[in-house]
Amino acid sequence: MMTHQVVVITGATSGLGQLVAIELAKRGAHLVLIARNKNRAEMTKKMIMDFTQESKLDFFFGDLSLMEDVKRVGNEIKTAYPKIDVLVNNAGIHAFEQRITSEGFSEMIAVNYLAPWLLTHTLQQSLIMSRNARIVNVASEASRNHGEFKLPEDLTNTSSFTARGSSALYGKTKLFNIMFTGELARQLSGTGVTVNALNPGFNVTGLGRELWFASMLEHILKVLHIGDPRKGADIIIRLVVEPQYNGVTGGYFNVGTGKPIVPVCPGGEITMQNKLWNDTKELLQRRGFIE
Numbered sequence: 001m002m003t004h005q006v007v008v009i010t011g012a013t014s015g016l017g018q019l020v021a022i023e024l025a026k027r028g029a030h031l032v033l034i035a036r037n038k039n040r041a042e043m044t045k046k047m048i049m050d051f052t053q054e055s056k057l058d059f060f061f062g063d064l065s066l067m068e069d070v071k072r073v074g075n076e077i078k079t080a081y082p083k084i085d086v087l088v089n090n091a092g093i094h095a096f097e098q099r100i101t102s103e104g105f106s107e108m109i110a111v112n113y114l115a116p117w118l119l120t121h122t123l124q125q126s127l128i129m130s131r132n133a134r135i136v137n138v139a140s141e142a143s144r145n146h147g148e149f150k151l152p153e154d155l156t157n158t159s160s161f162t163a164r165g166s167s168a169l170y171g172k173t174k175l176f177n178i179m180f181t182g183e184l185a186r187q188l189s190g191t192g193v194t195v196n197a198l199n200p201g202f203n204v205t206g207l208g209r210e211l212w213f214a215s216m217l218e219h220i221l222k223v224l225h226i227g228d229p230r231k232g233a234d235i236i237i238r239l240v241v242e243p244q245y246n247g248v249t250g251g252y253f254n255v256g257t258g259k260p261i262v263p264v265c266p267g268g269e270i271t272m273q274n275k276l277w278n279d280t281k282e283l284l285q286r287r288g289f290i291e
Contacts, residue, residue: 001027001028002024002027002028002029002085002241003028003029004028004030005028005029005030005085005086006029006030006032006081006083006084006085006086007024007029007030007031007032007084007085007086007087007088007240008032008033008034008077008081008084008086008087008088008123009021009024009031009032009033009034009088009090010033010034010064010088010089010090010091010115010116010119011034011064011090011091011092012031012033012034012035012044012090013033013035013037013040013041013043013044014040014044016090016138016200016232016233016236017088017090017091018044018047019230019233020088020090020233020236020237020240021033021044021048022047022048022051023233023237024086024237024240024241025048025051025052025055025057026051026052027241028054029056029086030056030057030058031048031055031056031057031058032058032060032077032080032081032084033057033058033059033060034059034060034061034062034064034073034077034091034119035059035060035061036061036062036063036064038061041059041061045057045059058080060073060076060077061073064091064110064111064115064119065101065105065107065110065111065115066101066102066103066110067103067105067110067114067115067118067284067287067289068103068289070114070115070118070119070122070289071118071122071289071290073119074118074119074121074122074123075122077122077123077126078122078123078125078126081126082126082129083126083129083130084123084126084127084129084130084133085130085132085133085134086133086134086135086136086240087119087120087123087127087133087134087135087136088136088138088236088240089115089116089119089120089135089136089137089138089177090138090236091111091115091116092111092112092138092173093107093108093111093112094108094166094170095107095108095166095170096163096166097160097161097162097163097166098158098159098160098161100158103287104156104158105156105158106157106158106169108166108169108170108173109154109155109157109169109173112170112173112174112176112177113173113176113177113180113280114155114280114284116137116177116180117180117280117284118284118289118290120135120184121284121290122290124188127193128188128191128192128193130192130193131191131192132192133192133193133194134193134194134195134196134239134240134245135181135184135193135194135195135196136196136197136198136236136239136240137177137178137180137181137195137196137197137198138177138197138198138200138236139174139175139177139178139181139197139198139199139252140171140174140177140199140200141199141201141261142167142170142171142174143171143172143174143175143177143178143263143264143267144171144264145167145168145171146168146171146172146174146175146264147168147169147171147172149172149175149266151272151275151276151279152279152282152283154172155279155280155283156283175263175264175267176276177197178197178252178263178267178268179263179266179267179272179273179276179277180273180276180277180280181195181196181197181250181251181252182250182267182268182270182273183270183273183274183276183277184277185249185250186250186270187277188249189249193249194245194247194248194249195249195250196239196245196248196249196250196251196252196253197251197252197253198235198236198239198252198253198254198255199235199252199253199254199255199261200231200232200233200235200236200255201231201232201235201254201255201256231255231256232255234255235253235254235255235256235258238258239253242258244258252267
């Protein structure tokens with residue numbers, strides 16, 4: 001049971017995040033969910049309350065593609081919750097064309113990598129106050145198709161791409177999640193906070209929603225029992241609650257087995273993890289999102 005434990009989840013109004021939120025609510029967690037759309041938030045709240053009337057649930061609203069929103073929401077949560085027990089960085093997108101945010105970032109880089117980096121940084125002291133907190137980052141084996149790797153240029157690259165070429169950028173954002181996990185685990189060593197990443201496998205909820213045939217393909221795959229999102233949600237939940245992961249940090253774990261995965265190069269290289277961290281921190285400092 002997770003009675004009174006404060007759990008922050010991004011991307012919880014649909015897909016894997018919603019399944020995770022429902023399961024943790026049933027275990028007694030106090031959910032703090034970040035959402036962009038108020039209607040979807042209300043639908044999610046009703047769904048969770050249908051499972052457990054006693055659930056404690058709070059929403060904070062912001063657009064995770066905008067670092068100004070991430071910073072604001074993070075500070076609002078930090079003020080409301082001086083102690084946080086779990087942070088699940090789940091929100092992510094796979095765009096099939098380049099979209100550039102009003103802050104000048106590639107939307108996929110912003111949502112999939114910069115947002116979890118900045119949110120985690122903002123909530124860090126609240127997590128440390130728990131003395132036994134867990135940070136869980138949703139990565140992917142799509143990271144193995146990351147294209148050319150070049151820092152710090154990758155963080156601000158807004159080059160256009162085709163639907164076919166979108167996979168390399170998506171994979172790169174997921175590789176960044178794995179590398180961020182490794183470096184953060186070292187930085188939080190001794191605080192009681194653990195940080196782990198996971199591969200949720202192929203899930204129909206993660207299909208390209210922007211493709212015109214996505215809903216039809218999703219229906220076919222469900223009929224064939226392919227891409228069951230409950231499997232992806234299960235590995236997230238296990239990393240949040242299971243005793244076997246007590247004290248385990250800096251890992252990257254697989255759907256199904258829950259066993260460690262060796263990330264693709266340079267995912268496991270300490271020097272490159274550190275460079276990515278420093279380049280990200282410098283970029284966000286330069287743009288005024290962190291001090």
